Amino acid sequence: MGSIERIQRVAQWALDSQAKGFDIVLVVSAMSGETNRLVELATQINPIPYSSEYDLLIASGEQVAVGLVTLAINTQAQQMGSSATEIQSRKIAAKGFLGHHIGIRTDRVFSKARIQAIDTVLLKKVISEGVIPVIAGFQGVDPENNITTLGRGGSDTSAVAIAAALEADDCEIYTDVDGVYTTDPRLCQEATKIRRISYEEMMELASLGAKVLQIRSVELAAKYQIPLHVRSSFQPVPGTRVVSRDSLGEKMEQVVVAGVAADPSQVKFTLQNLPESSGGVAKIFGALSEAAIVVDIIVQDVPSHRSAGPGQWGNGGTLSFTVSKPDFLKARKVLEDLKETQLQGCRMVEEEGLAKVSVVGVGMQHHPGVASKMFALLAASGIPIKLISTSEIKISCLIAEGQMKQAVESLHRGFELHRIE
Amino acid sequence: MGSIERIQRVAQWALDSQAKGFDIVLVVSAMSGETNRLVELATQINPIPYSSEYDLLIASGEQVAVGLVTLAINTQAQQMGSSATEIQSRKIAAKGFLGHHIGIRTDRVFSKARIQAIDTVLLKKVISEGVIPVIAGFQGVDPENNITTLGRGGSDTSAVAIAAALEADDCEIYTDVDGVYTTDPRLCQEATKIRRISYEEMMELASLGAKVLQIRSVELAAKYQIPLHVRSSFQPVPGTRVVSRDSLGEKMEQVVVAGVAADPSQVKFTLQNLPESSGGVAKIFGALSEAAIVVDIIVQDVPSHRSAGPGQWGNGGTLSFTVSKPDFLKARKVLEDLKETQLQGCRMVEEEGLAKVSVVGVGMQHHPGVASKMFALLAASGIPIKLISTSEIKISCLIAEGQMKQAVESLHRGFELHRIE
Numbered sequence: 001m002g003s004i005e006r007i008q009r010v011a012q013w014a015l016d017s018q019a020k021g022f023d024i025v026l027v028v029s030a031m032s033g034e035t036n037r038l039v040e041l042a043t044q045i046n047p048i049p050y051s052s053e054y055d056l057l058i059a060s061g062e063q064v065a066v067g068l069v070t071l072a073i074n075t076q077a078q079q080m081g082s083s084a085t086e087i088q089s090r091k092i093a094a095k096g097f098l099g100h101h102i103g104i105r106t107d108r109v110f111s112k113a114r115i116q117a118i119d120t121v122l123l124k125k126v127i128s129e130g131v132i133p134v135i136a137g138f139q140g141v142d143p144e145n146n147i148t149t150l151g152r153g154g155s156d157t158s159a160v161a162i163a164a165a166l167e168a169d170d171c172e173i174y175t176d177v178d179g180v181y182t183t184d185p186r187l188c189q190e191a192t193k194i195r196r197i198s199y200e201e202m203m204e205l206a207s208l209g210a211k212v213l214q215i216r217s218v219e220l221a222a223k224y225q226i227p228l229h230v231r232s233s234f235q236p237v238p239g240t241r242v243v244s245r246d247s248l249g250e251k252m253e254q255v256v257v258a259g260v261a262a263d264p265s266q267v268k269f270t271l272q273n274l275p276e277s278s279g280g281v282a283k284i285f286g287a288l289s290e291a292a293i294v295v296d297i298i299v300q301d302v303p304s305h306r307s308a309g310p311g312q313w314g315n316g317g318t319l320s321f322t323v324s325k326p327d328f329l330k331a332r333k334v335l336e337d338l339k340e341t342q343l344q345g346c347r348m349v350e351e352e353g354l355a356k357v358s359v360v361g362v363g364m365q366h367h368p369g370v371a372s373k374m375f376a377l378l379a380a381s382g383i384p385i386k387l388i389s390t391s392e393i394k395i396s397c398l399i400a401e402g403q404m405k406q407a408v409e410s411l412h413r414g415f416e417l418h419r420i421e
Numbered sequence: 422m423g424s425i426e427r428i429q430r431v432a433q434w435a436l437d438s439q440a441k442g443f444d445i446v447l448v449v450s451a452m453s454g455e456t457n458r459l460v461e462l463a464t465q466i467n468p469i470p471y472s473s474e475y476d477l478l479i480a481s482g483e484q485v486a487v488g489l490v491t492l493a494i495n496t497q498a499q500q501m502g503s504s505a506t507e508i509q510s511r512k513i514a515a516k517g518f519l520g521h522h523i524g525i526r527t528d529r530v531f532s533k534a535r536i537q538a539i540d541t542v543l544l545k546k547v548i549s550e551g552v553i554p555v556i557a558g559f560q561g562v563d564p565e566n567n568i569t570t571l572g573r574g575g576s577d578t579s580a581v582a583i584a585a586a587l588e589a590d591d592c593e594i595y596t597d598v599d600g601v602y603t604t605d606p607r608l609c610q611e612a613t614k615i616r617r618i619s620y621e622e623m624m625e626l627a628s629l630g631a632k633v634l635q636i637r638s639v640e641l642a643a644k645y646q647i648p649l650h651v652r653s654s655f656q657p658v659p660g661t662r663v664v665s666r667d668s669l670g671e672k673m674e675q676v677v678v679a680g681v682a683a684d685p686s687q688v689k690f691t692l693q694n695l696p697e698s699s700g701g702v703a704k705i706f707g708a709l710s711e712a713a714i715v716v717d718i719i720v721q722d723v724p725s726h727r728s729a730g731p732g733q734w735g736n737g738g739t740l741s742f743t744v745s746k747p748d749f750l751k752a753r754k755v756l757e758d759l760k761e762t763q764l765q766g767c768r769m770v771e772e773e774g775l776a777k778v779s780v781v782g783v784g785m786q787h788h789p790g791v792a793s794k795m796f797a798l799l800a801a802s803g804i805p806i807k808l809i810s811t812s813e814i815k816i817s818c819l820i821a822e823g824q825m826k827q828a829v830e831s832l833h834r835g836f837e838l839h840r841i842e
Contacts, residue, residue, distance in 0.1 A: 049496075
């Protein structure tokens with residue numbers, strides 16, 4: 001939700017769609033800047049304000065948007081009525097709902113709650129009466145009826161969850177951008193809008209820094225097979241459809257790589273000469289996890305003349321992993337504490353100023369040459385690779401941050417993403 | 422609720438009062454300017470936005486304040502704990518509640534709802550656990566669980582209603598001003614803070630333009646005999662206590678006039694030569710009421726040689742009444758329509774630029790000279806009186822708006838209000 005003009009446009013769109021015969025349910029996020037304003041107020045009181053009162057506070061942004069959108073729909077519907085009598089006799093066109101009104105039940109994890117159930121009885125009744133429900137995204141209630149929130153971008157997840165509960169045919173996500181791109185257009189001029197993409201690819205892209213959708217909303221859409229349409233709330237043009245792999249169709253199957261993602265501000269830790277000990281890996285990552293540090297790429301190199309079991313190294317074993325810059329100092333502290341106690345004699349090397357570039361695509365499962373092509377493209381651009389990590393539909397390389405833009409452009413062109421239509 | 426500093430001060434005050442052994446319940450209003458901001462957003466969409474979505478929208482201001490005050494109390498309470506372990510083991514000091522959480526039940530009159538019942542079970546449980554409830558003022562829920570609001574200043578009424586439901590010993594109202602004054606300090610430098618005032622006087626002052634308290638909150642306090650203390654949220658000095666007439670005490674009974682109120686921007690209509698007809702008054706005020714016009718002073722003059730029944734005039738009867746400036750044009754339209762249909766032959770005179778000055782005091786019931794003294798004081802200042810209206814504890818005079826300040830000063834000094842201690 002942006003300005004009043006955008007709210008008026010959403011209202012118009014909802015009434016138009018209803019006039020075309022669709023049953024419409026709107027799920028709204030806060031107006032732009034509103035959540036930041038509320039967070040700013042809270043952090044003036046407490047820099048780490050995560051608790052039930054914080055969720056109660058920041059959920060108010062969506063409440064404002066619900067009020068305004070409902071008001072806009074009802075006002076526009078009234079203006080369409082020709083006489084005062086008709087206006088008075090006309091029943092409301094839209095009705096606003098907060099999380100507790102329609103039982104959006106979540107767990108008790110404030111600020112990162114997960115939806116557990118949605119009661120659709122009232123919603124279905126309202127829809128059957130021809131009224132458009134306007135629902136506050138981002139919020140739910142825990143078992144004690146405390147307001148909970150779903151984390152940044154949580155309104156996407158609310159929309160998909162409600163679509164799933166109502167068995168909707170389609171879930172349209174209106175955002176600041178007009179769709180999902182083959183890469184970040186700020187990094188690569190040749191970035192192209194993706195017409196159709198699979199849930200899996202979208203999840204990889206979302207987790208790799210393409211911040212168009214909250215990743216949980218894509219997981220949920222995949223689970224309940226809800227087709228998503230990511231589109232612009234400014235322009236009425238088709239955006240990106242996120243669908244199941246099966247429904248991608250023949251033509252799209254030929255596309256090997258769907259997109260290139262880039263994540264700057266990575267830091268790499270390397271632990272060398274690790275002592276032989278059982279469960280060493282578990283200890284390291286256990287300690288990092290306890291400090292709430294998210295570890296990304298993990299690479300472990302065991303000298304081949306030793307046969308080490310899982311979680312064990314011989315002397316001289318090497319472990320590398322990356323964390324994002326904001327966690328760097330916290331991670332260093334954890335590792336230094338470990339070095340003094342359980343990892344005595346090992347050597348720790350840090351490397352800052354790194355970036356992760358990744359290519360994502362379901363097609364690469366049937367095209368074994370993607371990895372080697374990626375390495376060749378980076379080599380041809382003179383970009384050394386510091387770490388490699390692969391998954392079923394993704395290959396990531398850690399490189400110098402200063403070469404990130406060049407790497408993205410090289411990969412985008414090399415995999416012919418500028419040709420996608 | 423003003424700025425973050427004021428919120429911090431409220432939190433500190435609540436914790437201090439609790440430490441002194443009091444059970445504390447906080448009822449909070451929106452931060453200053455917030456409700457205006459929300460109303461402004463709504464009126465951009467619809468100039469007359471009264472409906473359920475409007476209430477849902479503007480109730481969010483109090484939700485923000487509840488979140489921030491609760492956060493401030495819990496944060497300050499944590500900071501008082503000395504070690505991390507103690508902080509973690511400490512249970513919360515405050516908990517936020519919205520209208521629906523504690524069943525603040527109202528009627529269905531959006532934007533002007535009246536409280537019908539408050540469920541105190543949860544509140545009493547929370548209080549018994551030593552937790553400070555922080556409750557959103559201004560809001561409740563109707564029988565369908567829609568959010569309702571209580572009108573401007575409604576948080577005062579919420580506070581008194583909750584105090585009544587909990588049978589509180591005292592209800593403190595923290596406002597922008599440090600108490601109720603004998604008159605508007607902007608009009609008269611000699612205005613003095615009133616230490617103690619009766620509910621009845623406070624109601625008359627509130628309805629006459631001393632906008633310190635919502636009048637319904639005073640009605641409610643009188644009904645349930647809840648002592649109010651109107652005081653400053655900026656300075657910790659005693660304010661004005663609003664109490665029952667019985668508990669005003671001997672000394673105060675000697676004060677004849679408690680305050681002087683002034684209301685600018687009045688318009689007077691006079692209808693002359695009204696035709697003889699049954700129910701004429703009812704028709705006029707019925708039509709005005711239908712157009713939602715609030716009529717204030719009404720004076721009717723029946724020529725004494727005729728014996729007209731209620732609501733009837735002989736030819737030549739005269740009716741005068743006042744409305745406030747914002748209703749002027751609407752009222753003129755209603756009256757002109759009536760003149761063409763049912764009041765043919767009558768003459769309508771309008772007079773703009775008027776003000777109403779009033780003296781209020783329970784003492785005047787036993788001092789019959791108050792009215793004549795008021796007229797004499799105004800006459801001595803050369804201020805002509807256009808209309809007079811009296812009630813049990815109030816006398817109002819309509820005068821020229823340009824003389825309002827002079828009239829207030831003259832009455833304030835004449836009734837020796839500057840001597841009140």
